Amino acid sequence: MTLDIMMPFYGRTDHFLAAVDSVLAQTDPDWRLVIIDDHNPDEEPGRRVQAIGDPRIRYYRNTENKGINATFQTAIDRADDDWLTIMGCDDILLPGYVARITLLADQHPQAAFIHPGTRVIDENGGRATPLVDRAKALYRPRSRGTVELGGQDLATSLTRGNWMNFPAIAWRRSEVQSVGFRPEYRIVQDLALAIDLLYRGGTLVLDDTVVFEYRRHSSSVSSWRAVDGSRFAEEQRFFRLLAAEFRARGWKRAERAAKVHLSSRINALTQLPGAVRGGTPGAGSLLIRHAMGIGLDR
16 A cells, blocks of 8 residues: 655755655655645755655645645645545654554555554654643543544544644545545644544544654644634634534534533633733733633624
């Protein structure tokens, strides 16, 4: 099985080249790396990766910056093989990633997506346990080894707290190309995609063998949008929509989780100190309103 590793690129050269090197270091050579350069200001990283000369690497550069959601959708559209990963350009595949995904895909032929074991690293590559990832661990299902999950149970779990590390996930191409990303979202697009797959009867394989390093740093889109509060306006709109969708399906437990969206509200409280220090106008009141469950569109 060939695994398509789709890598949208916009950011630091050193992180990007380290990510590419981690693909080249895979013990299973049956992969294809597709880099989608979202018009990064510096063209040198693109030239360097093209100079590698590996026929498994394909490089495309957008003529203009299209943004994260459009580039993610392009990654899905350009995939050719049965399974794909949309890897972050600052993340690291451990050497056994491709081999592990291939094994799990063979063992679970009906699964729609696979979440392998991950660990978090910081900007410098050191091990990290930031608050957001400690919180994710609390919501992650308590399972050992490998388990296949789906339906309302998984929808409820993910809605209570999105514990997934999106760039680590492998997706069945036929499923995600049929669904695609909801274009109106920039922060919750991964959760929306997972929920849409569950609506179709798709299942997730959750595995605890660590084969992926997820880089957490303050310059990410989700981080700065958390501090200025704008991510929570999007989350609030999304959870209201989810509650209605779950109600229509009779998924009462998932509906309650969407209405409460407790982890999102707690997260807003943790961002208050940063918002105060940053002096972002209105951010503090927005975060407090979200934490109290008050509509941000009022």
